[in-house]
Amino acid sequence: QEVEKFTDLEKLYLYLQLPSGLSNGEKSDQNAMSSSRAQQMHAFSWIRNTLEEHPETSLPKQEVYDEY
Numbered sequence: 309q310e311v312e313k314f315t316d317l318e319k320l321y322l323y324l325q326l327p328s329g330l331s332n333g334e335k336s337d338q339n340a341m342s343s344s345r346a347q348q349m350h351a352f353s354w355i356r357n358t359l360e361e362h363p364e365t366s367l368p369k370q371e372v373y374d375e376y
Contacts, residue, residue, distance in 0.1 A: 317361055324348040351376065 311319065354376055359367075 315361065317356065320355065321352060324352050 311322065314322070358375075359372070
């Protein structure tokens with residue numbers, strides 16, 4: 309219920325903080341997760357610094373991806 313009060317940007321940030329998959333404890337899995345987390349944080353930073361939230365505007369996902 310508390311998450312419903314967040315803005316879309318805050319929800320995206322929370323989503324990016326979720327575990328990206330199950331780890332069986334192997335070092336290679338942990339390194340992959342760490343790399344994935346770094347990529348996610350880089351993407352989040354780009355979104356936060358580049359895009360603006362407008363309730364009346366919606367961009368196609370591919371357009372945003374191409375710009376990224």
